Amino acid sequence: MLNLTLHGTPTGAPPLVIAHGLFGSGRNWGVIARRLSADRLVVAVDMRNHADSFWSDRHGYAEMAQDLAEVIAAQGGQADVLGHSMGGKAAMVLALTDPARVRRLVVADIAPVAYEHSQNHLIAAMRRLDLTGLSSRTEADRRLSGDITDAGVRAFLLQSLELRDGPVRWRLNLDVLEAQMDGITGWPGTPGRFDGPALFVTGANSRYVRARDHDAIRAQFPAAQFHQIAGAGHWLHAEKPRDFEQAVAEFLA
Numbered sequence: 001m002l003n004l005t006l007h008g009t010p011t012g013a014p015p016l017v018i019a020h021g022l023f024g025s026g027r028n029w030g031v032i033a034r035r036l037s038a039d040r041l042v043v044a045v046d047m048r049n050h051a052d053s054f055w056s057d058r059h060g061y062a063e064m065a066q067d068l069a070e071v072i073a074a075q076g077g078q079a080d081v082l083g084h085s086m087g088g089k090a091a092m093v094l095a096l097t098d099p100a101r102v103r104r105l106v107v108a109d110i111a112p113v114a115y116e117h118s119q120n121h122l123i124a125a126m127r128r129l130d131l132t133g134l135s136s137r138t139e140a141d142r143r144l145s146g147d148i149t150d151a152g153v154r155a156f157l158l159q160s161l162e163l164r165d166g167p168v169r170w171r172l173n174l175d176v177l178e179a180q181m182d183g184i185t186g187w188p189g190t191p192g193r194f195d196g197p198a199l200f201v202t203g204a205n206s207r208y209v210r211a212r213d214h215d216a217i218r219a220q221f222p223a224a225q226f227h228q229i230a231g232a233g234h235w236l237h238a239e240k241p242r243d244f245e246q247a248v249a250e251f252l253a
Helices: 024-038 061-072 086-097 118-126 138-142 151-158 174-179 181-185 214-221 240-253
Strands: 002-007 015-019 043-047 079-085 104-108 198-203 225-229
Touching: 002 024, 015 024, 015 061, 015 086, 024 043, 024 240, 061 079, 061 086, 086 104, 104 240, 118 151, 118 174, 138 151, 138 198, 151 225, 174 181, 198 240, 214 225, 225 240
Parallel strands: 015 043, 015 079, 079 104, 104 198, 198 225
Antiparallel strands: 002 043
């Protein structure tokens, strides 16, 4: 079972299920989830091999989509689904393979295409972090800065470092994520189309969704709408949370 964080209470509106990106967790979405829960239940998911969810040797998009389908089934059978990056690909695969589960789809800064870059250099940096005697995130940030110069990336990764309960550890299945990286950054070529409403939100400073990707999106999501957030990069929900929240709220309404 996936670990879930629930915000708000069930209402007449469908629940909103949020699927985070690679190296993230449902906790990353806490503020936005709470604000979107004013008139509905919001379910923030810890994806498999992340945070407090189960670890598995399998980390394909078919499996992640099935995980989300099971969450939605337990919450009444249909939901609005929001996914960022890896979570966005899982949400797209769910919409393509089990469209009855998805009323409205929001995909944050990702397209149904394969990407050539790998994130295994970040896994290598996390593995090299000396955990000896660590008791504060400030010290962990100082140690990690030798490998990762971007303070924002360090802050994001360090949200998955467990410092309080038991031995210091990463709450990520680094072995499996490393082994499955080509699949995570790739696209499984899932056939089909989702005819329901779909919003693709992108950061103006991000290069993850290019103009040429719009054709691939429209081919499988013919009702797709596009919204770009100025001044935001790939982590648009963290960089411009109010703008992101407003775009999502208006679409879901």
